[in-house]
Amino acid sequence: MTEDLTSAPIDPGTRIGHVHLKVADLDRALAFYCGVLGFALMQRYGGQAAFVSAGGYHHHIALNTWESLGGRRPPPGTTGLYHVAILYPTRAALADALARLDAAGIPLTGASDHGVSQALYLDDPDGNGLELCWDRPEAEWPRDADGNLQMTTRRLDLAALRELIPTARAADAAGATASGR
Structure with missing residues (x-):
């Protein structure tokens, strides 16, 4: 068999x-x-x-x-790539990505807290969808009483994420100094 x-x-x-x-x-x-x-x-x-x-x-x-x-950008209603997720190692690194987008004047198309992750959504210059995200540690993922994963979609608090930007920039500067960049 x-x-x-x-x-x-x-x-x-x-x-x-x-x-x-x-x-x-x-x-x-x-x-x-x-x-x-x-x-x-x-x-x-x-x-x-x-x-x-x-x-x-x-x-x-x-x-x-x-x-x-x-x-040209693909027209709405066509098949193709919905988005590519770029996974950042820390929430502070995701905050740094948000600061970069803000500084460049690039608008978000969405921002969500999925329980398991936090995500920023945007389009690249060619209309390719991007999700810039940070995954919570697995121990923090929301689960029901039986232990089944319970992903959600709530509005991401961008103001709270932006509060991490000085921390992210300080960590990057410290890393650059340590590595001799």
């Missing part, structure tokens, strides 16, 4: 390695992902493609114009 692989769970160590986005203007996309969000440019292939990362990984996000140079 053969095992039905369609019902077998995926290996729990599986992760999403990177996302590859089609963009209309590579320089504009790099100005957003590197200049605003703070990703590092790892490699560029002329004016056609670039690879950016956090922390020196080969790439978390690939950007290309191979099929989209000068293209």
Whole structure:
């Protein structure tokens, strides 16, 4: 008898390695992902493609114009990517991301507290949806009496998140000093 692989769970160590986005203007996309969000440019292939990362990984996000140079945003009502979630390691790091967006004048399309995470929603310059998020420690996730996960969606308190910005900036400055940046 053969095992039905369609019902077998995926290996729990599986992760999403990177996302590859089609963009209309590579320089504009790099100005957003590197200049605003703070990703590092790892490699560029002329004016056609670039690879950016956090922390020196080969790439978390690939950007290309191979099929989209000068293209338009996808119209509402079409299929495609809803959003990419970029996971920040701390709530203070998420606050720093909010400060970067505020400084660049980039509007949010939403901000939610899901119980398990806090998230900022926005579009990149090409209309690709982004979720900038921080996961609460698993021990803090909301559960019912039987221990089942109970995700929620409530409005995120942006004022409380913004209160963390000086802490996030001080931690970044201390890290830069320690590393000799």
